[in-house]
Amino acid sequence: MKKGMIFDLDGVLVFTDHFHYLAWKKLADRLNIEFNESMNNQLRGISRQDSLELILKERSTDYSEAEKRKLAEEKNGYYREFLQQMSPLDVSDEVRNILRWLKGRGYQLAVGSSSKNAPFILQRTQLSGYFDAVADGNHITRSKPDPEVFLKAAEYLGLSPFDCAVVEDARAGIQAAKAGGMTAIAMGDAVGANEADYTLDSLSDLPALITKMEHSF
Ligand code: B16
Ligand code: MG
Numbered sequence: 001m002k003k004g005m006i007f008d009l010d011g012v013l014v015f016t017d018h019f020h021y022l023a024w025k026k027l028a029d030r031l032n033i034e035f036n037e038s039m040n041n042q043l044r045g046i047s048r049q050d051s052l053e054l055i056l057k058e059r060s061t062d063y064s065e066a067e068k069r070k071l072a073e074e075k076n077g078y079y080r081e082f083l084q085q086m087s088p089l090d091v092s093d094e095v096r097n098i099l100r101w102l103k104g105r106g107y108q109l110a111v112g113s114s115s116k117n118a119p120f121i122l123q124r125t126q127l128s129g130y131f132d133a134v135a136d137g138n139h140i141t142r143s144k145p146d147p148e149v150f151l152k153a154a155e156y157l158g159l160s161p162f163d164c165a166v167v168e169d170a171r172a173g174i175q176a177a178k179a180g181g182m183t184a185i186a187m188g189d190a191v192g193a194n195e196a197d198y199t200l201d202s203l204s205d206l207p208a209l210i211t212k213m214e215h216s217f
Contacts, residue, residue: 002183002213004164005102006153009113009136011044011169011188012203013095014121019082027075028055041189045170047114047143048072076117083117086124094204099130101207108132110153112166114143133157144172147180154182165213167206171195185209 010016021040028035035055043051052072053060063071102109110133111118118136122128133156140148147161154161166177169188177184178195186196187203198209 002107002163002165004108004110004154004157004159005210006110006112006150006164006166006177006182008045008166008168008170008173009111009118009121010115012167013111013127014086014090014125016083016086016115016121017041017044019079022082023075023078024051024055026078027071031056031059031071033059044189045114045144045168045172045176047137048076048116050143080117080120083120083124086121088126091125091127096130098203098206099127102210103130105210108157108159110135110157110164112150112153113137114140114149144170145175145179147176147182150177150180150182154180167200167203183213 007013010020017040020043021037024040025035033055043054046054049068049072052068056063099109109131111122111131113136115121116137118134122134133153135149135152135156137143139152142148150166151161154164161181165183165185166173167185167187168174168177169190171190171193174184174186174190174193174196184196185198185200186193187200190196191199200206200209
């Protein structure tokens, strides 16, 4: 039986991906660079600085490293304005019930997010108390698909990666979970990622899947 459940944040527990889109779009419009929602979907799980490179593409060489850091900070300023509006109402009762259900069943819970804003989002939504550990963009040097963030989450839980399962909405995150030796559960945009061990139509299907997984170990 798995002992630890590691949750991605943006796109799994909260839906901040639209805020990322609006913030990147504001920056891209100012720079006169094309950016749309389908391009935003490619940035799921990718760090802020790596996302900027993907948005700038060949225009990346127009900017120095210091200028690019400033552009990423500018985007983060726009994004933080949206995050300020978040409240506990941005997390469904269903998500809270599932986290409580897992706890009651003896699982240790962690967040594994590429976002440096994860602590702020967890605090705004009052989700922090549900988790035994949080590994986020502030603790890592390589973002998904590198397994670093999930390996840190397992380490913070005091568990072997092999005893952990990861719930992810990004293909990069599914690849990260597998590279780390964990069971990978895909939902949302990650559905169809052939590296995933299991697929969920929505998070509400997680208890049924866990029950099934428990019987197969
Ligand atoms: P920040 P996750 C990721 O969060 C987002 O999916 C991705 O779009 C974002 O660029 C990344 O965090 C970094 O976020 O700019 O707040 O540090 O899906 O890994 O929870
Ligand atoms: Mg995500």
